[in-house]
Amino acid sequence: MMVMKKATLLLLVALNLEFVSAQDTPLEIPGTLFKIAPQNFIDNTLKVGAEAFSKNKKYSYTVYFSASYSYTESNQNNYYYPAGFGGEFQFRKYIAPLSLNTTKRGKEYLQGIYVGLYAQGGKYETQDSQLAFIFDPNTSVQTPVTYTKQEDITSIGGGFTIGFHRTLWKVLYFDVYLGGGLQGGDIIKTYTPDIPPEPYGFYEYYDIFDPRYHGVMPKFGLHIGVML
Numbered sequence: 001m002m003v004m005k006k007a008t009l010l011l012l013v014a015l016n017l018e019f020v021s022a023q024d025t026p027l028e029i030p031g032t033l034f035k036i037a038p039q040n041f042i043d044n045t046l047k048v049g050a051e052a053f054s055k056n057k058k059y060s061y062t063v064y065f066s067a068s069y070s071y072t073e074s075n076q077n078n079y080y081y082p083a084g085f086g087g088e089f090q091f092r093k094y095i096a097p098l099s100l101n102t103t104k105r106g107k108e109y110l111q112g113i114y115v116g117l118y119a120q121g122g123k124y125e126t127q128d129s130q131l132a133f134i135f136d137p138n139t140s141v142q143t144p145v146t147y148t149k150q151e152d153i154t155s156i157g158g159g160f161t162i163g164f165h166r167t168l169w170k171v172l173y174f175d176v177y178l179g180g181g182l183q184g185g186d187i188i189k190t191y192t193p194d195i196p197p198e199p200y201g202f203y204e205y206y207d208i209f210d211p212r213y214h215g216v217m218p219k220f221g222l223h224i225g226v227m228l
Helices: 003-025 038-043
Strands: 031-038 043-054 059-068 081-102 108-138 141-168 172-194 213-227
Touching: 031 172, 038 043, 043 081, 059 108, 081 141, 108 172, 108 213, 141 213
Parallel strands: none
Antiparallel strands: 031 043, 031 213, 043 059, 059 081, 081 108, 108 141, 141 172, 172 213
């Protein structure tokens, strides 16, 4: 136990020294940032990428890759997200390029504002068991049927964003953005046993974080980056 306490204390001291060292480092406008999207953890997705700036720092190119995980089996009472992989490309123009600023307390920070155009897409799949009611028009009887549904999803979308970039503690880059666009794609459904594609009393709802969502959608969030 004593060894563990000493090791923890040494780790905290090392992290504190590194933080102080970072505070003393002069701020530089980055060439490339590594970024992560923490809000995507909500839907069991890991999204990471990089933003590369042009030489004059007025433009940047951003590429993200994502991997989603979901349980292979679910039921009609639980909302589930499909599993798969996705990607996003974004071109940004900094209408207020990242520039050095100083707070009233003399702390330096970088700040900039951009507008961007993005395109995204991915391939996903999911499988779950559900209950439906099959209506027989000849007898007017509704028969409950439990079935398995396999979905193979192709998702594509595009739109624009407006974002605000600022550093914190000289080492973290906070990228807050808001925008919108369109999302669509294709969903191939396979039922076992075979049932009508739209069983009576069955309704599907997909939220805006689901790659199966179709239509106009908002795009907002936070990316946290560090300089490479």
